[in-house]
Amino acid sequence: MQLTSPDRQSTTGPIIGVVPAHNESRTIAHVVEGLLWHCDEVIVLDDGSTDDTHEIAKAAGATVRRSDRSAGYSSAVGNGFDLAANRGARCVVTVDGDCAHILDDTAKLIDAHLAGNASLTLGSRFLDLDHSVASTKILANRVASVLVAKLFPGRPAVSDVATGFRVYDGTLAQELIGEASRVPRFGLCYASIVHALRRGLSIQSEKTTVRYDGSQLLSTRRSEFDDLLSTLVMLTDGAARCKFEALRVAVRNLNPIKFELAREVIYALPIREADGYLFQAQSELYRRIIRCDPEGTHLFRETGEDLAT
Ligand SMILES: Nc1nc2c(ncn2[C@@H]2O[C@H](COP(=O)(O)OP(=O)(O)OP(=O)(O)O)[C@@H](O)[C@H]2O)c(=O)[nH]1
Ligand SMILES: [Mg+2]
Structure with missing residues (x-):
């Protein structure tokens, strides 16, 4: 589902996976191994973890950047964008380290991104719902999408403004480094969409599947x-x-x-x-x-x- 006209995408350089991870030792190896099938390099940003996330990620094949202080999702992803820019990334795939996303969807997401010539491809949890996502999560996301869409009257709302499973064009990722350091905790999810729409860049959505544990569904x-x-x-x-x-x-x-x-x-x-x-x-x-x-x-x-x- 494409929202605006095609952009000029980066066409050369590696595909870099960026995984923010805070105390994800249970799941990080699976995420890194899954992502390495589709990316030239996977970078795990671990800040403030008190478990052995960084060691497990490294053993699984990731490049790991670690710091002692937890600076939040946006800052971690922004640091990943910085490293990806240094490598001249063609595109950056972000995915959460908690294994909420089904990594088999990665190939589909990257293919859709490259074929659609978009600047940002969102792995939407809410397109053609045929898997179990709790209604309260669906509604919370609808409200979030509508609030963001209020800044762009006449444009259709983006279906999943909060998803962590995304493909960014290399140039867009680079543009977002500064913003990532300024916004609060998960703010980059929203700021990236506002930034892209303000710049007239295209955002497309591709259906992806998620799994949640029960405690995350209540509210x-x-x-x-x-x-x-x-x-x-x-x-x-x-x-x-x-x-x-x-x-x-x-x-x-x-x-x-x-x-x-x-x-x-x-x-x-x-x-x-x-x-x-x-x-x-x-x-x-x-x-x-x-x-x-x-x-x-x-x-x-x-x-x-x-x-x-
Ligand atoms: N490096 C780093 N990663 C973080 C930080 N906060 C969250 N993350 C990671 O960002 C990803 C998403 O965070 P979650 O807490 O799962 O947030 P969420 O997916 O919006 O929330 P749920 O739907 O409840 O899972 C996970 O991989 C976290 O480990 C942080 O301060 N630093
Ligand atoms: Mg999560």
Whole structure:
């Protein structure tokens, strides 16, 4: 699924795998070995781990960069982009070190990236859903996609703005090094999309499969939601920035939030014990009964204050 016209892609250089890993000793060998089938080199960025992630990654064949202090996902991936740029990478494949993604999808993702001539190819967990992803995760991602899409009126929303399984064109990866060091924790996931769309570069999505363990399915962590909003606050100004700031205050206070999207109402309901949110949707039909809104594209806080216009 391509969103804009083809770009001029990097056509030479190695394909570099970049894996951020924080205490992933259980899974990192599998990820490195799986990725090495498809990449010329795999670089594991391990910062702040207290287990033997770095040793296992090295034994599995990865180039490892390690530091003592945990600087967050974005900083780790940015350091990977820096090393990939030094090698003149044609493209960079990022994948999480926790083995959430099915690595067999790597070939498909790289092929789609090269064939589609895109700057960024996202391994989407939410295209043609035929595997089990919890509804709260689907809804949380829909909300995230809509918030990002609000910066680009008239452009279709990207289906999975938070996926860690991606292929970046070498030039785009290089452009993102500075941004990666500025955004909070997982902010690069969103900042990269905003950056590409602002530059008029193309983003395409390819269906990929994920596996989660049960504990990850209950809720969306408050910190993840905060990362998204803090990144959008950083990347915007004026009225849009004020609205994202107001929403961030609500998230930081773990307040209930109500989003009215085009075809449904999505509630983010706080679960204090999990320090996060459960997302629930109500159908359009029900919404028509409780309130008539012909425009149907507003975003409201619990108080009813309109945040989107
Ligand atoms: N180097 C490094 N890697 C990190 C850091 N934080 C997270 N990661 C890695 O980034 C990847 C994604 O992090 P997760 O915690 O799984 O985040 P997530 O996939 O959004 O969340 P879940 O859906 O709950 O798994 C994993 O491989 C982590 O080990 C960090 O501070 N430094
Ligand atoms: Mg994960």
